[in-house]
Amino acid sequence: MYTSKTEIVVRYAETDQMGIVHHSNYPIWYEAARTDFIKSIGMSYSDIEKSGFMLPLLELKSCYKGAAKYEDELIVTTKIKQISFTRITFYYEVYNKNSNILINYGETMHAWTNKELRPLNMKKHAPDIYDLMAKLM
Amino acid sequence: MYTSKTEIVVRYAETDQMGIVHHSNYPIWYEAARTDFIKSIGMSYSDIEKSGFMLPLLELKSCYKGAAKYEDELIVTTKIKQISFTRITFYYEVYNKNSNILINYGETMHAWTNKELRPLNMKKHAPDIYDLMAKLM
Amino acid sequence: MYTSKTEIVVRYAETDQMGIVHHSNYPIWYEAARTDFIKSIGMSYSDIEKSGFMLPLLELKSCYKGAAKYEDELIVTTKIKQISFTRITFYYEVYNKNSNILINYGETMHAWTNKELRPLNMKKHAPDIYDLMAKLM
Amino acid sequence: MYTSKTEIVVRYAETDQMGIVHHSNYPIWYEAARTDFIKSIGMSYSDIEKSGFMLPLLELKSCYKGAAKYEDELIVTTKIKQISFTRITFYYEVYNKNSNILINYGETMHAWTNKELRPLNMKKHAPDIYDLMAKLM
Numbered sequence: 001m002y003t004s005k006t007e008i009v010v011r012y013a014e015t016d017q018m019g020i021v022h023h024s025n026y027p028i029w030y031e032a033a034r035t036d037f038i039k040s041i042g043m044s045y046s047d048i049e050k051s052g053f054m055l056p057l058l059e060l061k062s063c064y065k066g067a068a069k070y071e072d073e074l075i076v077t078t079k080i081k082q083i084s085f086t087r088i089t090f091y092y093e094v095y096n097k098n099s100n101i102l103i104n105y106g107e108t109m110h111a112w113t114n115k116e117l118r119p120l121n122m123k124k125h126a127p128d129i130y131d132l133m134a135k136l137m
Numbered sequence: 138m139y140t141s142k143t144e145i146v147v148r149y150a151e152t153d154q155m156g157i158v159h160h161s162n163y164p165i166w167y168e169a170a171r172t173d174f175i176k177s178i179g180m181s182y183s184d185i186e187k188s189g190f191m192l193p194l195l196e197l198k199s200c201y202k203g204a205a206k207y208e209d210e211l212i213v214t215t216k217i218k219q220i221s222f223t224r225i226t227f228y229y230e231v232y233n234k235n236s237n238i239l240i241n242y243g244e245t246m247h248a249w250t251n252k253e254l255r256p257l258n259m260k261k262h263a264p265d266i267y268d269l270m271a272k273l274m
Numbered sequence: 275m276y277t278s279k280t281e282i283v284v285r286y287a288e289t290d291q292m293g294i295v296h297h298s299n300y301p302i303w304y305e306a307a308r309t310d311f312i313k314s315i316g317m318s319y320s321d322i323e324k325s326g327f328m329l330p331l332l333e334l335k336s337c338y339k340g341a342a343k344y345e346d347e348l349i350v351t352t353k354i355k356q357i358s359f360t361r362i363t364f365y366y367e368v369y370n371k372n373s374n375i376l377i378n379y380g381e382t383m384h385a386w387t388n389k390e391l392r393p394l395n396m397k398k399h400a401p402d403i404y405d406l407m408a409k410l411m
Numbered sequence: 412m413y414t415s416k417t418e419i420v421v422r423y424a425e426t427d428q429m430g431i432v433h434h435s436n437y438p439i440w441y442e443a444a445r446t447d448f449i450k451s452i453g454m455s456y457s458d459i460e461k462s463g464f465m466l467p468l469l470e471l472k473s474c475y476k477g478a479a480k481y482e483d484e485l486i487v488t489t490k491i492k493q494i495s496f497t498r499i500t501f502y503y504e505v506y507n508k509n510s511n512i513l514i515n516y517g518e519t520m521h522a523w524t525n526k527e528l529r530p531l532n533m534k535k536h537a538p539d540i541y542d543l544m545a546k547l548m
Contacts, residue, residue: 009443009446011439011442011443011446012290012291012296012442012443012446012456013290013296013298013438013439013442015290015291016286016287016289016290016291017186017286017289017290017291017292017293017294017344018191018193018254018291019291020193020254020291022286022287023164023194023197024161024162024164024165024168024287025161027160027161027164028161028422028424031161031422031423031424032420032422032423035420035422035423035482039482044482045423045481045482046480046481046482049154054155056155056157056201056204057160057201058200058201059198059199059200059201060160060197060198060199060201060243061196061197061198062196062197063195063196064193064194064195064196064197067193067254069457070291070456070457071446071450071455071456071457106197117155117157117204146306146309148302148305148306148309149305149306149309149319149427149428149433150301150302150305150427150433150435152427152428153423153424153426153427153428154423154426154427154428154429154430154431154481155428156428157428159423159424161424164287165285165287168285168286168287169283169285169286172283172285172286172345176345181345182286182344182345183343183344183345206320207319207320207428208309208313208318208319208320291460292465292467292528294467294528297438297468297471298435298436298438298439298442299435301434301435301438302435305435323428328429330429330431330475330478331434331475332474332475333472333473333474333475334434334471334472334473334475334517335470335471335472336470336471337469337470338467338468338469338470338471341467341528380471391429391431391478
């Protein structure tokens with residue numbers, strides 16, 4: 001299964017008064033990692049959107065096993081967990097780069113839609129994108 | 138089951154280039170709603186933290202059924218879904234205030250910890266807080 | 275000079291590891307206050323955008339005199355400081371609601387543009403909006 | 412004058428419904444760039460905080476000359492503009508990496524304080540940090 005890797009350095013603004021990264025930043029890192037994943041297979045999510053396709057989120061799950069701190073260097077790995085003609089699920093793991101400890105994992109399920117956010121069948125409307133993604137599972 | 142209500146007005150900064158609220162804002166609204174929930178039962182999360190107890194997140198789930206837009210007025214309802222001596226799970230629903238349509242629901246599972254983020258038994262260390270919360274389930 | 279008031283309750287996600295609100299949130303609160311200002315004079319910024327006019331930011335200044343903390347109740351006051359056919363500057367003050375202490379003030383200068391972010395003359399393209407705003411200075 | 416360079420790739424979450432980066436992200440990028448600046452001179456802001464010194468923001472100015480879009484690669488340059496025993500001002504420029512066009516510049520003035528956010532004289536309390544910074548101006 002194809003896996004991409006994204007490096008994140010924790011920003012001060014991402015911490016909260018607990019002294020650790022606020023949990024709302026992980027979905028944002030997943031998204032940055034997803035962007036890299038798509039880029040690493042020779043496409044770009046910007047171009048996909050320009051072609052009239054969107055990937056709005058349907059479901060998000062995130063499990064917090066450890067904490068990240070300001071200036072920590074992290075690795076986010078990204079895979080496709082599931083793909084159908086109408087939906088795609090990505091799976092992520094977030095590691096501390098130095099300790100190699102898994103601090104978070106999660107997944108995001110997306111619908112393929114048009115610009116008006118109406119669901120569409122990717123196999124029909126963009127078979128090249130669908131086929132490329134499906135091969136990576 | 139006790140339910141609190143929180144009103145949110147969508148901020149411009151919360152939108153993304155899809156023209157709708159970015160999904161990473163829902164966990165932040167859950168948190169604002171959780172703050173209100175605790176306040177509505179006569180406590181304050183600030184005071185709980187000052188007493189030396191923290192509620193770091195262990196798991197987050199969020200389901201996106203519809204979109205929210207800039208300036209939309211939303212209602213977030215909050216309940217306790219589950220509580221044990223060491224964990225507490227809140228459940229949230231996000232409605233569009235005008236249409237009354239459910240646009241999102243989700244839950245957050247938290248550990249009770251001390252300031253060093255070590256798990257502790259609330260029944261033992263803060264029975265008053267535990268009992269008050271447990272009654273609301 | 276017409277002044278609107280907006281109430282903000284500090285969210286946990288808005289704090290950082292210094293234990294106070296991260297400075298990047300003040301511009302977001304200014305924007306929420308600006309939305310309220312426009313609403314309070316009988317318009318809505320959503321409608322202005324739908325009519326094809328945008329108000330992108332040209333300049334931001336913010337002065338931090340004190341700190342805000344989680345759950346603090348704040349008041350943001352908003353005024354129009356300057357207006358011309360092509361630009362508009364808003365001025366904001368942020369007070370702690372309980373102590374009435376000024377913790378921050380700032381201003382944002384905006385251009386009037388079309389959807390493609392090209393500058394336009396409001397007196398010419400939307401004299402009603404311009405006149406209403408100009409009267410409030 | 413010593414200048415550090417930081418690379419930023421625009422995240423989807425940083426865009427707004429105007430289709431460009433929301434202005435509140437620039438101060439966050441300044442901060443990431445400031446972190447890199449301090450690291451590039453052989454210190455770390457994490458360590459400075461651990462030694463008991465803080466750099467809370469007193470003033471922020473930001474000028475928006477152009478727009479950044481999702482997936483744009485940006486360069487943020489950072490310099491020390493001014494330094495005294497009690498204050499330090501950083502200056503930033505944000506460029507589009509491909510076009511080399513300046514899209515934003517700004518500055519942040521900070522106070523040197525202790526953990527309780529009380530101002531202190533760096534020349535007296537941390538002459539090594541002060542001297543290292545002052546040399547870079």
